Amino acid sequence: MDAVGTLRSSGVKIQEAYTPFPVHGLDDALGYKPSNLPIAAFLFGLTGTICALLLTIGTMGYDWPMDIGGKPYIPLPHFIPVTFELTILLASLGMVATFLVISNLKPWGHDPFMFDGRSTDDKFLLVIDLDKNKMDKDALTNLFKQTGASEVNSKIVENH
Structure with a gap:
């Protein structure tokens, strides 16, 4: 030092x-x-949240609405598990990819x-x-x- x-x-x-x-x-x-990795993680997580909500709301609310026991077509509390899982998935995969690019650790065309x-x-x-x-x-x-x-x-x- x-x-x-x-x-x-x-x-x-x-x-x-x-x-x-x-x-x-x-x-x-x-x-x-x-590092700007936390900002990238937030953006990838936000992308996962938006994709999950668009998928679930689009499917249950517009493409295939079902009246189940008088409940609303878009029950947001029921979408929490899918939204959480897709948020974590895209944030983690995006962070790994961003880390590899920032660190110049691309697994293709690069001799150690x-x-x-x-x-x-x-x-x-x-x-x-x-x-x-x-x-x-x-x-x-x-x-x-x-x-x-x-x-x-x-x-x-x-x-x-």
Whole structure:
């Protein structure tokens, strides 16, 4: 966390950080904005509610109205289970799809890529795009060494 703060205060733009376990506060230190996933969940849930109500009201009230014991054609309390289930279904499926798109985890046409396999075991990685930073490679290497990096590697990565 201290290294991220030092690098960011030096003007280094960090593209991504890979850690073997969740580090609380790292998102704030990297300057990530809050996700819009809750807004998407609300919109997908609202879509599910509207679809369920249109389906049930359209079916029971207009397409096939039945007079059952003098009850109204559109009994809204009877539609609650269908409305609830469709709301949850569309909200959850929509959130999964939105998460996959936002995180660039599309299951089609994408080969898995890992900068270093040790990041899933015991190493912390910071990914820097040299083209987006004002410092040259040697200055960045020295800055990383000053912040306590045990190893500094450079890789050419295309289409990531």
